[in-house]
Amino acid sequence: MGYKVAVVGATGNVGREMLNILAERAFPADEVVALASRRSLGTEVSYGDKTLKTKDLALYDFSDTDICLMSAGGDVAREWAPKIGAQGCVVIDNSSAWRYDQDVPLIVPEVNADAIAGFSKRNIIANPNCSTAQLVVALKPLHDLWGIRRVVVATYQSVSGAGKEAMDELFTQTRAVFVTDPVEAKKFPKRIAFNVIPHIDVFMEDGTTKEEWKMMVETKKILDPKIKLTATCVRVPVFVGHSEAVNIEFERPVTAEEARDVLRSAPGCLVIDKHEPGGYITPYEAAGEDATYISRIREDATVENGLSLWIVADNLRKGAALNAIQIAESLINRKLIAARKRAA
Template identity: 70%
Template sequence: MGYKVAVVGATGNVGREMLNILAERQFPVDEICALASRKSLGSEVSFGDKTLKTKDLDTFDFTGWDIALFAVGSDATKIYAPKAAKAGCVVIDNSSLYRYDADVPLIVPEVNADAITGYTKKNIIANPNCSTAQMVVALKPLHDRARIKRVVVSTYQSVSGAGKAGIDELWDQTKSIYNPVDNKPPTKFTKQIAFNVIPHIDVFMEDGSTKEEWKMVVETKKIVDKDIKVTATCVRVPVFVGHAESINIEFEEFLDEDEAREILREAPGVMVIDKREDGGYVTPTECVGDFATFISRIRQDGTIENGLNLWCVSDNLRKGAALNAVQIAETLGQRCLKKG
């Protein structure tokens, strides 16, 4: 016996990855449905060795379905998620729409699985921002040991975080650099992304930070601890898939780098690759397709009393989006829902 699962936005990068991961992890599915907008109606997507034809989200009846994994933007989610939730289907939403709603749990299963029971207030669970998800997996076990006071993080985020249009723009611009006649000015990003980095993700806010940076601050507080101070600088880099982060952590008490390394080795969802030699660390291209959040470059920060630095890398389409959503579904099934 299993669950009836709908994947909303099944033709997008994250939706396709959700289907892949559901199959890979052998999620107990009795019936599965791929939903998309009317313009994608009839498109084919893969689920394990099966091929699914997408159905029309606009006319779909969620009654009798157990779980809906949403991988569409906030505008569409605002229309369809409440309909699914009202019909008794638990929504796991990848957009930012519900992340800051006090009545909607924001879940990273390795970090705050116990909070999932709060889904009953609206029948909705939120998936965090991709850059937040991988960071909190690394922070939580260290916080449990030595209490984190402050985090300074700089992100190096791949273009897939901006969807298919971001991937296409990097690809087209890279080719055009070698063929100047075929000039490809930026349309998705604010400046050229090929062979460049852009210190700007999402819209600017009044204090000079971007909304992506604000998300990391607010979401870390909601998921891990409201008292942690976070400051972030989020940067788009010319990498197709895989987000990287340079994280500086200040603790309330001293934590030796060797102990931190061992704590992280034992932490769920974490893989430590940390050798002080050429290539003894993980880069974004090496994490693609993997479930883990990789930690490298763990070292003491001698400029403050209780500080550590580390390097954190993860596949943003997986842990940053699709994998975390499926893990939420697994946790929901284990703790809250009955099969069949």
């Protein structure tokens, strides 16, 4: 018997990607239900060769649903995840609402799949921030062998990480520049077309943005609390795909060639690293792909045991939808959940 899966936030960028990936990976679901807010009731979304009409989250009964993939924002997750979990349905939440709760595992399956067993405390599993997910996939195999002391990362994050309105704003502003119309900034604090904005999420008291804080706290929770990390998160005029320039200081000596060899065989990683024009990955090539791409692997002579890397991934997939579905697959493969019996 297959599983019954509900996708909350099915009309958003990530929700639609979740439905696409469920179909692509032939997830063992007998039934998939698309849920959204009342204002999106009846909106049609694609699931493989089927078309689903969204149902109202507030009226849906989760008592016979096995897995809920949630991508509807923090406020919705805080209100609904405990209610859904209490009905015996496992919630895999894409927002930041539950990431820092000690009773909720924060999971990237290639990195810390063993921690998934802790879901039973609340029936909730958290998906990390998109920029964290791709980072830790690359850091994990290196940390296992050489021990990471400190990470310095600068991100180049696409507008899709801020939702459909942000993508529309980049398109509208770009067109306005070409036809010499006024350029209006609504979603972002400054214009994003032909510009970069070193500001993602709200500012905190010490001048760090919350996006930067998330990367630090989540890397510690997923990988190792002893790792020191500092980040500068930047929004760039790219529709899909986050890039990261990463500098790592290790406890033990490591060469670029050793790191390259290890990353080539690491789960979820794909090394594209030729020392020639175009011998690296950009977000354009990564869009629509599942891998975390690693390029520009080189030794850093300015610090003892240092390496620099370039990491790129599709933020809607590995950074959100794909990771959530990989978590669901891990639950099934590890026999941590079983499909519930449903009325005929």
